[in-house]
Amino acid sequence: MSLRHPIYTEDTDTIRDQIRRFCDQEIEPHGETWEEEGTFPRELYKKAGDAGLLGLGFPEEYGGGGGILFYCLVREEVAATGFGGVRVGLMAHGIGLPPVLNLGSEALKRRIAPEVLRGDKIICLAISEPNGGSDVANIKTTARADGDHYVVNGEKAFISNGVRADYMSVAVRTGGEGMGGVSLLLIEADTPGISRTNMRKSGWWSSDTAQITFDNVRVPKGNLLGPENGGFRGIMNNFNLERLGIAATQIGTSRCAYNEAVRYAHERMTFGRHLSEFQVVRHKLVEMAMRIQSMEAQTDTLIWRVMQGESCIAEIAMLKAYCGAAHEWIAAEAAQIFGGASVLRGHKVERIFRESKILTIGGGSTEVMKDLASRQLGW
Ligand SMILES: Cc1cc2nc3c(=O)[nH]c(=O)nc-3n(C[C@H](O)[C@H](O)[C@H](O)COP(=O)(O)OP(=O)(O)OC[C@H]3O[C@@H](n4cnc5c(N)ncnc54)[C@H](O)[C@@H]3O)c2cc1C
Structure with missing residues (x-):
């Protein structure tokens, strides 16, 4: 069983494994081509719906399952593929559907939510x-x-x-x-x-x-x-959910960059030694792991607090700002370890570095997050 945080159980481990299998089979072999083509097939929604991925974090009565923990889990794991475009495309119902479920009429919910969670509609x-x-x-x-x-x-x-x-x-x-x-x-x-x-x-x-x-x-x-x-309150509530999901996304993407950097540092030889043998490089890798550990600890604690019914507006805003900075740093340092290869298309680290800025802007920029936190902290 995962010992990352007590919120994770054998059930969450099983779901995590299922998501990873889906990513290995349906995303990994094609992600690079889809990026170059600038799109992915619409049938991926259907496959993800059939595999239960789209429903994670949504109410069972509309075709979903699990709560906020599963909402974050699926975002983290799909992000860990390093294919940010596929992740955002496949998971954007995570911000589009909650306003319908939280605020729409029962007739609207029953008509729209099941077909979105099945992957029939976007x-x-x-x-x-x-x-x-x-x-x-x-x-x-x-x-x-x-x-x-x-x-x-x-x-x-x-x-x-x-x-x-x-x-x-x-x-x-x-x-x-x-x-x-x-x-x-x-x-x-x-x-x-x-x-x-x-x-x-x-x-x-x-x-x-x-x-x-x-x-x-x-x-x-x-x-x-x-x-x-x-509508403004509904939008703000939706942002809170989105931002927790973005923190999970930043963890997954950072983990991918870190794993790639560790692998490359053990393969690449300079001055007759592997990069991983140089203390400077080892320290960079440990600094990455430290930041990921901190992102996970903060995110898991806030998921748990939200599960207890707290809204944690200031804390989630600070989390998004923190994870944005940590993820940007990890992406940049992973690129540095790749040297010239970091600008070559086809490496996950090239793409993750190029895309790392987006997560500090979308869903509320770092500056706006800090501004919101300062107002919410009440001093
Ligand atoms: C790839 C991508 C996907 C997106 N997807 C969606 C989506 O699905 N739906 C959606 O609605 N939006 C989406 N967005 C939009 C995103 O939420 C906005 O880009 C973001 O909220 C910032 O708005 P802006 O780009 O207009 O920047 P602006 O609001 O113009 O801000 C520009 C800069 O000024 C800073 N700034 C602004 N106000 C202040 C302040 N008071 N104090 C200090 N600094 C400040 C900001 O931090 C930023 O650095 C997406 C954006 C991107 C890049």
């Missing part, structure tokens, strides 16, 4: 806009009431899975300025008036990241998630 979360992602209270996309519909106009940017999503959980302005005028709406992607383009980016190539335009898009009022003008 859902995304659309909060960020071209004018800014940090200042969520200031979003500009509007939803004007018109009979039993809203009419949505505006633009979203950086939306993971936004191009191929069937459903979108979208932050819109239904009221006045500020957080009190924000609502959440479930929008079906085939509704007339929606156009989407893929944003070209430096990493996560196999995932789609969309710019989405809404031009007089009519959405039934029954698709409102939570109270009108009361």
Whole structure:
């Protein structure tokens, strides 16, 4: 049994093994090709749904299983493949679906959640806009009431899975300025008036990241998630879950970079010796292991506290900032150990280093996390 933390049991070990087997069979052999091709097959969702991966962390009655612990476990293990694009593409329902389950009508939940968790349909979360992602209270996309519909106009940017999503959980302005005028709406992607383009980016190539335009898009009022003008709290709760999941992702990705660096240091010869024989390199590897140990300890403790019913807003914000910095450092040092090979495509470390910045920005940047923590700590 895993001795990492008492939250892990024989059950979690079994699930972890199943996820690893899925990754070994379905992701590892193809991940490199998918990255170069800039996409992965839609059937991977179905395979992941059939294997139970997509349902982990979601309520059983809608086709899921396990709680927050399993939500984080699957993100950590898929991230540990080192294929960040596949991970974000496959797991983006982890931020898109909770608003439906937490705030949507029972009819909406029963219609949408099972097909997303089976991998038949794809859902995304659309909060960020071209004018800014940090200042969520200031979003500009509007939803004007018109009979039993809203009419949505505006633009979203950086939306993971936004191009191929069937459903979108979208932050819109239904009221006045500020957080009190924000609502959440479930929008079906085939509704007339929606156009989407893929944003070209430096990493996560196999995932789609969309710019989405809404031009007089009519959405039934029954698709409102939570109270009108009361969406901001739902968005913040969703961020808390997302950030814990990102910490788990940073652990998995860091572990991959560390394992690659250890392997390379034992293979590569310089000055007649293996790199791993030089004390400077050994210390770098130990520093990586120290940071991973610290990330795991903090994350596991916060998962446990959330399991006890705490919200831990400040602590999770600090965790995301901490893990972001630790992961960036580990990725950079792993690249340093690879030397020139660290810039060659085909090495996992090349990709992890190139993508390490994203995890310090997406889901709330490091600066915004520290700002949030400072306000929450109440001094
Ligand atoms: C690959 C990728 C995938 C993404 N996926 C999604 C998604 O699925 N859904 C979604 O809604 N969004 C998504 N995002 C958007 C992401 O959440 C935003 O990029 C992030 O919130 C930052 O917003 P911004 O890029 O507009 O930066 P800005 O808000 O313009 O900030 C720019 C810089 O200023 C700093 N800054 C801002 N305000 C302050 C302050 N008060 N004090 C100090 N510094 C400050 C920030 O930390 C940052 O360094 C994704 C982003 C990326 C890169």
